[in-house]
């Protein structure tokens with residue numbers, strides 16, 4: 001039994017996070033029904049993000065898809081959620097920048113590589129885990145390089161999108177660094193933080209990574225109208 005109440009707190013945390021994600025679903029529905037052009041804004045792709053995460057958290061709250069690695073519980077739906085939603089999160093930043101399809105797909109692929117290798121690393125043990133961590137972290141560096149070195153060159157041509165791009169770029173660029181850091185401290189890494197502690201920190205990070213993101217787009221939904229455009 002840990003100081004924060006043992007494994008029982010995990011489903012409770014997941015239920016709380018589920019509520020936070022449903023707020024994100026609500027914001028995306030509002031966005032889809034807003035005066036802004038949802039095709040131009042790619043809002044359907046965006047709406048998928050909190051929706052997929054909400055389904056995953058519902059399954060995790062119900063203890064579905066939990067496997068044991070080295071005596072530690074691994075929630076598989078966390079990684080399935082990440083595999084589907086993080087390419088969307090990062091690909092959408094490229095879309096907001098007005099980057100061509102090859103960069104939208106390129107940054108999404110670097111992300112998918114990071115999550116896939118990271119998931120395998122989590123499921124393995126010993127030296128293989130650390131090699132996997134290193135490869136996954138390399139993908140993360142590629143992703144960050146595209147985010148900060150490539151995408152800004154495209155947003156120059158879209159002045160109305162600049163503010164939203166900057167907000168999303170830093171939201172993804174800074175917040176996501178917490179994930180490998182937490183992983184390193186978790187039982188999958190050095191084990192300073194317990195399974196329960198890790199599950200709780202990641203759960204809150206996930207909701208912060210998604211619901212405010214959707215809110216930022218909602219706040220700047222007029223960014224997708226060209227300068228002479230009107231609602």
Ligand code: RET
Nearest residue numbers: 118133136137140176179180183206209
């Ligand atoms: C892992 C472990 C291996 C090294 C790295 C990782 C990075 C994970 C990231 C996850 C982001 C998740 C988000 C979820 C939103 O709901 C796989 C932890 C680099 C960056 C944003």
